[in-house]
Amino acid sequence: MSVVDSPSAPPAQQPTAPDQADGTRLKRRSATSGGLAPLVLTLPALLLLAGLLGYPLVRMVVLSFQSMGLRQLFGNLPPDNVGFANYVKIFTNQTFYEVVARTVTFTVVSVLLTVVLGLGVALLMRRVAPSIRIVMIIAMMFVWAMPQLVATQTFRWLVDSDFGVLNYLIDLLPGVDFANHSWFADPIQGWTVITSIVVWAGIPFIAITLNAGLTQVPKELLEAATVDGASTWQALLKVTLPILKPLLVIVTTLSVIWNFGLFTQVWGVRNGRPEEDYQVLATWSYSTAFQNNNYGMGSAIAVVTVLLLLGVTAFYMRQMFRIGDVD
Template sequence: MSVVDTPSAPPAPQPPAPAPAGRTGSKRRSATSGGFAPLALTLPALLLLAGLLGYPLIRMIVLSFQSLGLRQLFADLAPDNVGFANYAKIFTNSTFYEVVARTVAFTVVSVLLTLVLGLGVALLMRRVAPSVRIAMIIAMMFVWAVPQLVATQTFRWLVDSDFGVLNYLIDRLPGVDFANHSWFADPIQGWAVITTIVVWAGIPFIAITLNAGLTQVPKELLEAAVVDGASAWQVLRSVTLPILKPLLVIVTTLSVIWNFGLFTQVYVVRNGRPEDEYQVLATWAYSTAFKNNNYGLGSAIAVVTVLLLLGVMAFYMRQMFKIGDVD
């Protein structure tokens, strides 16, 4: 008796094995990264920046650990290595903390004023006619293009104690005597002038940038908020500002970096000799190095200033990468 073998059913097709985790993402990244092409394209600019900024920065760091003055320069002597002595002088000097506090206070006030006024101008630009908006942009571009030295000197003439137009106009008010008034005799008034110069020059960048950001706010959201009974302030706070938050973070960080390094405005309005109550980190480093001829200590102050700014720059770069990940 033979057993007849019945044909068995063909095996069911197996699903393809899933790709290892991360392989798809790596392929996508390799396809979009372009290999070494971006690095090759940016290499000339990186080399130029390294030559223009890298060597001075390294030289400044080396000099901050040395003692270099007129004696070494005139006698052509090698500077003495003093280790961290210059940094010890900085951190044990009460003037350093006063200058840092003054620099931080000015930065906070000037950045806040610039942001508020710049945002107000940007919101105004969205409500005016296109021709008026173009005229505002052109006017602000002219303001932005004025060199800091020229703008500061112009403001200095406006508040001059003898021939200033501002004193003349205020003196015309009934019961007010502003003839030969010195705005810089009182540090509060002097810093008000300096802050005005910085804010006036910073508003165009903030306003034009935020105006571009406001064009990306969906009109449907604004109309829906108005239909729901939201006031103008509520629409700004709950709809507009959250959408502008990434852009606000970027312009705020850039403004902090620029204003923290304040130099030209203080140096010019005080005729190249800023008093103690007008010293900020940049002018203090310059005065220490070139007025007191202590180049090692001045370099150490500059290095400390750079280190303080690195924290802000790291925050700025982090925000840029976060926005890039979202995009």
């Protein structure tokens, strides 16, 4: 067979001018949608957040550098600019460090209990029948939907010194006298009640979220670990928890942010007048501003609280972006 008669591969088709134009339009459209479209779509939400949150935050920062009381509030007098005097008073006040230590201690204990118990409930939900799981989810959704003030008042009634159900039940035990027992006379017992309210309300979010995460754990890995001789605890520590780690970090960080700003539970159980042993940063700021009529000092305490939370919030955002990059 001659060279002329030998078969040869057909030449590659070159894109025509209309095809090139369509490709150029697609590239421009993708570049536009990837650059300006997200900003345009989120601009209304950003403007709304700036109006609802930005202005109060700026106003609070400005007020923290001023001395403002009832005379300035109702007497139409301009507030006096005092510079960093409010912050100096805060950082030289021993009460500030006690309140911060109390807030941090409560946050660590409550978040640890909430995450551990929530993880336990989530693991239990994967072991029960689907019908029981649905009942558990519905019950926890009711708990989660209950307003904080309503839940606080319910717990307050349960531990009431005169008519509390908890005192009545404990008093039924032989050799135990709990009649007219005050749970808030001792700060440890009082904080136990407050922590119970917060943990009880926080478990549903953790449990339902981690239950969704557990559905993504491959059964093949657990079966392989079991075949290799791993116990239930070893499979949990070596297989399940490493897969749930990103989700655990997110829910733990969110719980820290929420619990660090504790206010309603303390304010409710102490009837709007928390004693010194029950003051946290949020209640201390509110009491200073609206009960002592020192709005500049109260704003300064609030600014310090926000600054302390910024570190946790930055960590949370970093984890969110990291998970987004992985996806």
